[in-house]
Amino acid sequence: MFTRGSLVPAEIYLNVAASGLLTGLVYGLMALGLSVIFGVVRVVNFAHGEMMTVAMYIALVLFTAYGLDPLVAMVPIAAVLFAFGYLLQAGLINPFITRPEHSQFMLLVAIALILVNLQLIAFGPDAQGVHTSYSFDSYALGPLIIDASKAYAAIAALVVAAALFAFFRFTLLGKAIRACADNYHGALVVGLNVKHLYALTFGLGAACVGAAGAMLMVVIDVTPSIGPAYTLLAFVIVITGGMGSMPGALLGGVLIGVTEALGGLLFTPSAKSMFAFGLLVLVLLFRPQGILGKKTA
Amino acid sequence: MIKLLLAGVPRTGLLMLAILLALFVALPFFVSDYLVTVLFLILYFAFVGQAWNIMMGFAGQLSLGHALYVGLGAYAAAALYVHFGISPWIGLWASMGISAVAGAIIGFLAFRFGVGGVYFAILTIAFAEFARIGFDHFTWVDGSSGFFLPVANYTENDLWNLRGSTRMFYYLMLGMTVAALLACHALLRSRAGYYWLAIRESPEAAQALGINIFKYKMYAVVLSAAMTSLAGVIFAFFYNNLFPEQIFHISRSIELILAPIIGGVGTLAGPLVGAFLLTALAEGLREVMLQLGVDVPGVKQVFYGICLLLVVMFLPDGVWPPLSKLLGLDRKTPDREG
Amino acid sequence: MAALLVVDNVSKSFSGLRAVQDVSFTVPAGEIVALIGPNGAGKTTCFNLIAGVYRPDQGEVRFADQRIDGWRPDQICRAGIGRTFQLVKPFAGLSVLENVTVGALNASASVPEAQDRSKAVLDKLGLWSKRDRTAGALTLPERKLLEVARALATGPRLLLLDEVMAGLRPTEVNTMVSLFRELNASSGLTILLIEHVMRAVMALSRTVVVLHHGQVIAAGTPDEVTRNPAVLESYLGEEAL
Ligand SMILES: Nc1ncnc2c1ncn2[C@@H]1O[C@H](COP(=O)(O)OP(=O)(O)O)[C@@H](O)[C@H]1O
Ligand SMILES: [Mg+2]
Numbered sequence: 001m002f003t004r005g006s007l008v009p010a011e012i013y014l015n016v017a018a019s020g021l022l023t024g025l026v027y028g029l030m031a032l033g034l035s036v037i038f039g040v041v042r043v044v045n046f047a048h049g050e051m052m053t054v055a056m057y058i059a060l061v062l063f064t065a066y067g068l069d070p071l072v073a074m075v076p077i078a079a080v081l082f083a084f085g086y087l088l089q090a091g092l093i094n095p096f097i098t099r100p101e102h103s104q105f106m107l108l109v110a111i112a113l114i115l116v117n118l119q120l121i122a123f124g125p126d127a128q129g130v131h132t133s134y135s136f137d138s139y140a141l142g143p144l145i146i147d148a149s150k151a152y153a154a155i156a157a158l159v160v161a162a163a164l165f166a167f168f169r170f171t172l173l174g175k176a177i178r179a180c181a182d183n184y185h186g187a188l189v190v191g192l193n194v195k196h197l198y199a200l201t202f203g204l205g206a207a208c209v210g211a212a213g214a215m216l217m218v219v220i221d222v223t224p225s226i227g228p229a230y231t232l233l234a235f236v237i238v239i240t241g242g243m244g245s246m247p248g249a250l251l252g253g254v255l256i257g258v259t260e261a262l263g264g265l266l267f268t269p270s271a272k273s274m275f276a277f278g279l280l281v282l283v284l285l286f287r288p289q290g291i292l293g294k295k296t297a
Numbered sequence: 298m299i300k301l302l303l304a305g306v307p308r309t310g311l312l313m314l315a316i317l318l319a320l321f322v323a324l325p326f327f328v329s330d331y332l333v334t335v336l337f338l339i340l341y342f343a344f345v346g347q348a349w350n351i352m353m354g355f356a357g358q359l360s361l362g363h364a365l366y367v368g369l370g371a372y373a374a375a376a377l378y379v380h381f382g383i384s385p386w387i388g389l390w391a392s393m394g395i396s397a398v399a400g401a402i403i404g405f406l407a408f409r410f411g412v413g414g415v416y417f418a419i420l421t422i423a424f425a426e427f428a429r430i431g432f433d434h435f436t437w438v439d440g441s442s443g444f445f446l447p448v449a450n451y452t453e454n455d456l457w458n459l460r461g462s463t464r465m466f467y468y469l470m471l472g473m474t475v476a477a478l479l480a481c482h483a484l485l486r487s488r489a490g491y492y493w494l495a496i497r498e499s500p501e502a503a504q505a506l507g508i509n510i511f512k513y514k515m516y517a518v519v520l521s522a523a524m525t526s527l528a529g530v531i532f533a534f535f536y537n538n539l540f541p542e543q544i545f546h547i548s549r550s551i552e553l554i555l556a557p558i559i560g561g562v563g564t565l566a567g568p569l570v571g572a573f574l575l576t577a578l579a580e581g582l583r584e585v586m587l588q589l590g591v592d593v594p595g596v597k598q599v600f601y602g603i604c605l606l607l608v609v610m611f612l613p614d615g616v617w618p619p620l621s622k623l624l625g626l627d628r629k630t631p632d633r634e635g
Numbered sequence: 636m637a638a639l640l641v642v643d644n645v646s647k648s649f650s651g652l653r654a655v656q657d658v659s660f661t662v663p664a665g666e667i668v669a670l671i672g673p674n675g676a677g678k679t680t681c682f683n684l685i686a687g688v689y690r691p692d693q694g695e696v697r698f699a700d701q702r703i704d705g706w707r708p709d710q711i712c713r714a715g716i717g718r719t720f721q722l723v724k725p726f727a728g729l730s731v732l733e734n735v736t737v738g739a740l741n742a743s744a745s746v747p748e749a750q751d752r753s754k755a756v757l758d759k760l761g762l763w764s765k766r767d768r769t770a771g772a773l774t775l776p777e778r779k780l781l782e783v784a785r786a787l788a789t790g791p792r793l794l795l796l797d798e799v800m801a802g803l804r805p806t807e808v809n810t811m812v813s814l815f816r817e818l819n820a821s822s823g824l825t826i827l828l829i830e831h832v833m834r835a836v837m838a839l840s841r842t843v844v845v846l847h848h849g850q851v852i853a854a855g856t857p858d859e860v861t862r863n864p865a866v867l868e869s870y871l872g873e874e875a876l
Contacts, residue, residue, distance in 0.1 A: 044415050092610075099613070101414050102359045106558060106609045109551060113602035120595035224595075228547050232426065235419050270441070274430045277423045284420055285410045488740055491749075495737040498726035505686060505720070507712035507741035507789055563728075 011143045016261045018144050022154040024257020026215045028250035029157040030230065031237035032164065033208030039244030040181040040201040043093055044101075046108035049230030050115035051206055055081055055213025056222040057123055063130045063217075070130060071156055074214035078160075078207040085206025090199040097198070112231065119224040129221035153215035160211045161250060164204070168246070177201055181244075209234075229273070236280040242293025251292060255279070310626045321471055325464050333463050337535075339569075339576045340470040341528060346557035346568030347477040348524035353554075354563030355490065356517035357497030359414070362403075362421030363525055364549035365428050366396040370526025371533035371544060375446055376438050378458070378534075385459045389530045393523040399424070400522030404515045422547060429545035438539070446537040459534040466535050473527065474569070482565055493517055497563075548598075555601055559608045561615025570617045575604060639664040639825050640716075640793055645684055645694030645704075654680040656849040657694070662793065667819055667826040669836045669857075672846035673870055678829045679721055681846070682795050685827075686718045687711040698793065712741060717791030719782040721798045721829070727771030731762055734770050734781055735788045742790030749788075756788045760814065776803050783811075787818075794818075796828040800835050812838050833861075845869070 034048050045051075055077050059070040062077075088111070096104045137148035168174040180187040180197045187194055220226075233256065241252025256276050263275035283290060321340075325333050345367065352358045373395050374388035403424050407417050433441040454461030459469075484490045492513045495503035504510050533539055543549065560571025579597050586596060608615065640662040647655045655677040662668045670678050683689050685696055687708040696704040703711055712718075717738075726734050735753040736746070743749035757763040760780050765773070770781060779799050786794060796815075800808050812835050818824045830836050836843060836857060843860045845853040847869040853860050860866055 095610075102353075102418075103609055103613055105359070105415060105418065106605065110602050110605035110609060113551065113605065114599055117595035117598035117602065121593050121599065125594070232419075232422060232547070236423075239416070239419065268434065270433060271430055274427060277426050280423050281406070281420065284412050284416060285406055288410070288412060288416065486746060488746060491733065491737050491740060491746070494729055494733070495726050498728055499724045501688075501708075502720065502724035502726065502785075503737070504708040505712060505718055506738045506785060507709050508737075509707075509709050 013262065013265070015144055016265045017258050018146060019150060020258040020261025021254055022146070022150040022257070023219060023261070024254035025154040025157045025250065026212050026219070026253070027233065027237055027257050028253020029161055029215070030209050030212035031234045031241070031253050032161055032246060032249040033205035033212070034234045035205075035238045035241070035244060035246060035249040036164070036208065037202055037205035038238070039246075040177055041089065041093075041097065041198045043097065043104050043202075044108070044235075045202075045205065046105060046231060047112035047115055048209055048234045049232070050112045050119075050227035051081060051084070052209045052213040052216070052230050053119055053222055053224060053227040054084075054115060055210040056217050057119060059214045059217040060123075060128055060130060060222060063132075069132055070214045070217040071152055074156065074211050077214045078211040081210025081213075082203040082207040084203075086199045086203035088206075089202035090195065093202070094195055094198065112228065116224050116227045119227070123224065125223060125225070127221040127223045130217055132218055135218070147219075149218040153219055156215050157212065160208065161246075164208065165246060167204075173200070233273070233276065236276050239290055240279055240283045242290025245290065245292045248290055248292035252290070255291075307626055309624075313624075313626075318475065325467055330463055333467050335576060335580055337463060337467045337470055339572045340467070340474045341531065342553065342556045342572035342576065343569040344470065344474045344477050345525055345528045345553045346560070346572060347474070347481055348521050348528065349554055350557045350563065350568055351481065351484070351493075351524070352517050352521040354557060354567070355485070355493040355497065356514055357493075358514060358517060359418045360421045360518075360521070361418045361547070361550050361554070362423070362425035363521075363553055364545050364547070365399060365421070365425040366522045366525035367529040367532060367549065367553070368425075368428060368432070368539075368541070368544040369396045369399055370529025371539055372432065372438055372444065372529075373526075374530040375444060375533040375539060379444070379446060380437075384457050385530055385534055386457065389527060392526040392530050396522040396526035396529075397519045399428075400518040401515060404518035408511050408514050422550070425545050425547065425550060429541050432541035432545065435541075441541060444539045446534065448537050459531075466531065470531060473531070477524065478565060478569070485565070489513060489516060494563075552601075555605060557615075559604060559616060561617035564615065564617045564621075566621070567615050567617045570620065571615065574616060575601065578604065637664055638662065639699060640685065640827065641695075641697040642681070642685065643695045643697065645681075645691045645696060647680055647684055647689055647692050654849050655684065655691075658846070658849070658851055659694075660844045660851060660854060662825060662827050664792075664825055665819070665823045666842065667815065667828065667840045669840040669843045670827060670829045670846060671831070671833075671836060671843060671860075676846040677849040678846055679797055680849075682718060682797055682829065685711075686716060686795060712789055712791075715790075715792040716795060717786035717789045717793070718795035719779075719786050719797050719799055721801075723775075723778045723782045725770035725773070725778055725781055727769070729770055730767050731770055731773070731781060731784075732757065732766035735762075735784045738785035738788035739790075742788070752790075753784075753788055756784050760784050760787075761810075776807055779803070791824070793825045793827065796826060796830075798829055798831060800830060800832045803832075808832055808835055811835070815839060 030052055034045055037043060037045050058077050058080065059073050062068040062073045063070060093107065096107055132149065134148040134152070139146045139148060139151065168178060176192055177197050177200065180192060180194055184194065237252035237256050238249055240255060241248030256279065259275045259279060260272045264272035324336060345363070349360065349363050352360050370392035373392040374385045377383040377388040377391060378385055403421060406412070407420055412420055432438065438444040454465040456465065492503065492508045495506065495508060496510050496513060500510050556571035556575055557568040558571065559575060560567030560569065579600060582597065582600050586592065612619065638661040642658060642660050645655060645658050646653065658681060670681065672678055684691050687703070687706050687710065691704050695702055698714060698716060701714070703714060726737065732753055735756055736749045739749035739752040739756070740746070743752055754763065757766055760783065762780055762784060765777065770778070773781060783796065783799055800811055803811065815826060816839065819826060828839070841856060843855065843857050844851055845860055845866050852865050852869060853863045
């Protein structure tokens, strides 16, 4: 069924794994957004990948119109996505947090359907990419040859993820949001503005995926149809790493990144996402709380 | 049997059903080929919506991967026809068998390992994606380059091999939709129907009342999968080409659950009402765009998205429950005594 | 009379918390036995162990001379044990009649037979006039009755009632008490009930088992038990008798 690649030397495996790891960190940041939203608001953002392609198209437009490097544009893009996420939660999703799971899900499916097709209308179905000054640069690290774009994107992902960790750990607002996540009614009782905090959280999750989208723009091309694919990828990562666990999302991202890269090398590249789904099925069956997730009663 | 089928349907409802059926039978004699295709699509979505509804609407298990069963059904019957000249009327048994097994595998894994709710939905997507990528590399049915059925100019309808006019497919689909409606009506009034609703409403209470919830959830998945695959058979022979990228795609899974959700999850009329509304509105939209001279892909889907959004926001039970109240058709329980 | 239900040295812990410890008691066939004790004593957990929601960490549960611990709840129901939930779990979207019919199917060969059976049960409980109401729209006392009706419709030999009289008005309690008496006398239905309404316990049961901190601290006739100092003490911290 699959065409098998000819035998390749160990260095190639190593290189492919390293490249998968770097991409995986950006995946991880994207999934982190999903995880934060689920961990606090308890809503599964089925429009996650579509929000990421929104960010990618903004990055594309900024680059083609003003020559703005996506890794710089990342900051305003994250801000725009933050606002989008905040308004989405406060306006549309908030009335749904007490509704059954499947009706929340359908709401977000509707939002995803609208987003992906608006992009199709605005930008057409063809793949579009950016060529930065470092698009073809690479660094040699011993036997490894590292793409400069991927390295920069991965570093940016780590910086943003670290900032998010610090926010939740050290700021008062971050702690208030965590309190909300742990005990919804308790948070209401002590007078926290839960609606505002939820919207903030959704905004933060959207900002994460926005930043990740900008980063991915220097690595891959964008078409509207990758939106749903990345929504699924984000689910796979978050379920693998553990829903609601922030380190889990990063770990899951790296794991999926490497798995996909090696799977693409060993079999055909087009079959690579099969490995990610294989991993998902195994995790769902044998460790449903995810690798780093806490077991819920 | 007839009496059982008609139990609990108010007389005005029966009358309206009869008129509707007569209308559906007569319409193709008066309208254009194009409109017959539109009517065919309404019935197609009503049928798959009805099949999906068994799982979600009756047994409460949210599947977002039903394109899997459409695709498996389509490929099985088409491959048997193209490679061995086997009639789709025989091939459909293979389609149903394969889809039932696929449904049983997914159901077994999910229900045995306690994968529920949104996680279950994602598992169903994952299996549809497996199939999509797998069929891309499945050379027996020509992989990603697409699988084609031989097409000629048919002067005569060949029902046995499903080669013929749109009208033939239309009447076939009409028969299937009516049969599905009657079957679901009877199912809801059977032991399995009661058990499914109980499981949907409260699995713990259902189990405490002696219901083997694993078994009945499995029945729902297997039945829903087999029924959905029949729509796949029709799809294959109507369109004559199959691409894994399209038929197994997540957007297809979503497209086929729109009608029952908009019509009303768990209701018998919901899938038909939803399919009618969606298709009619989408056709209206197409007409408007034609007049305006705009031709952009994606507009229809945005419109679907907005419909879905409005319905989940403002009519969480779908269009049919309030509509049936308006029409005075909402008597709930079969009143056997009087 | 022979024991219909035997709970033998059963224990169950929840992540360290020992909810039920070495509990033993028997329910003779045809009797009404009450299980009482302060909140959190482990009464509902006992029910869940009997009904198969949990598997005991140790000990055995025997029903009609068969070991049933480790069976699934539906198997135990089919073996002849019907139960109600303290936190009622109606099928909210279904009508009262449909709710009870689901239970009645357990003891019926066909849907029409189950509907006839449901009618009889609903008549007995005075719910027939509300048969077409959606269960989600019932008042709490009505939901408690529905809970009983559903369990009764499964055709049990042993009925487990978990605080079905909590929150009822005194007249409603009286109706329930006479209903259970009548069921017990006419069809020999065996009942194990958890109850806080002491008046009902006194009126119904010949044997009372008292649970405290997961352990049986007394068992005997209602009079014996209420005079037992250990029992009085266990309740004093909670609520006066
Ligand atoms: N599923 C569970 N998980 C954890 N603890 C539980 C669970 N069920 C009951 N408990 C605990 O076991 C103890 C006994 O509870 P329960 O049997 O409900 O008491 P009762 O019915 O006598 O009021 C309580 O401390 C309760 O919190
Ligand atoms: Mg209790």
